[in-house]
Amino acid sequence: MPSHTENTGSLAIVGLGPGKREYMTARALKAIASAEYVLGHSMYLEPLEPLLNGKTVISSSMGKEVDRAQQAIDLAKTHAVAIVSGGDAGVYGMASIVLEVLEHDGAEIKVEVIPGITAANAAASRVGSPLSGDFAVISLSDLLTPLEIIEKRLDAIFSLGIPVVLYNPKSRGRPHNFALAVEHARKHLGKETPIGIVKNALREHEETIITTLGEIEEHIPAIDMHTTVIIGGSESRIWRRGDDVKGIITPRGYHRKYIY
Missing domain, CATH: 3.40.1010.10 (Tetrapyrrole methylase, N-terminal domain)
Incomplete structure (x- = not known):
């Protein structure tokens, strides 16, 4: 001892x-x-x-x-x-x-x-700069927080048009909570809104997917408890170089003050 x-x-x-x-x-x-x-x-x-x-x-x-x-x-x-x-x-x-x-x-x-x-920072670093300004973090686990409260928070946060980071998005015990979050996002955001899906961020067996709110359903099977999902805000966009998707950018506001 x-x-x-x-x-x-x-x-x-x-x-x-x-x-x-x-x-x-x-x-x-x-x-x-x-x-x-x-x-x-x-x-x-x-x-x-x-x-x-x-x-x-x-x-x-x-x-x-x-x-x-x-x-x-x-x-x-x-x-x-x-x-x-x-x-x-x-x-x-x-x-x-x-x-x-x-x-x-x-x-x-x-x-x-x-x-x-934290997972928000780790996941964001793998998909560009999706959290450059204000953003929100919310867990979809209803183990300690009732689902109805989570849904109220999701609706309120998505209405602000800021990026939202989802922790604990989906598990075998609660497979439908992520789909509910997508429903709330679609009330306020367009189908081209970018989404970053990062499994095992900065760990072994890391996987990264960049998609949109309109095409998220095809990627839901890949989401689990080791995944962090970043749903972009109203100004977020997919960063491309030619046909290659490089990441997600959420402008901080420099474009409103400077020419570059």
Whole structure:
């Protein structure tokens, strides 16, 4: 067991980004290196194996987030602890539940939330510059948020004409939520609106598709829980070089002020 000193515990809630070490921040790497205990979902711990020698590693499965948070807090009262989360820990990650559990626990622990590249940034980087100005992010998972609330948010966001990033777009347990999002998008956006579909962004087995709102149905079978979907806004366009599709551009507004 790792040695420890009383009342010198700390807790780092670490965003790992897409998963590859080259996309982790230096601060995230340092927090993991300094930790005596590292906790996380097995999927996120596996790529970290070279960094975990000599540490106590506690792995758990999906659905155990509350238990994982409480265990991390209990350990952090007297040890240096890192609890890891894919992407950014504060964006659909572990930060909120850890801080909520800590709030109820009442323990005085030094806590740091360490940011990571979230799926919106990772996916956008693979399809050009679709998120150059204002944009919105919404998860289609109705595990914690009722579907009727998700639909209200989708309708409101698409009405603004800004790009929308969809997390958790489709799974075997909820195969129809993405189709509902497309219905709401079509109320407000034209069929030529560009869509970027990125599976495993900045990870192994990456796949990227650029299509339009009018042709999205043929690509729905390729979408799953490892996919991030970016639906462009009213000014977004497909960037072409000749007949080749190069990516998606959402102008930031320079064309209204400058000649180029």
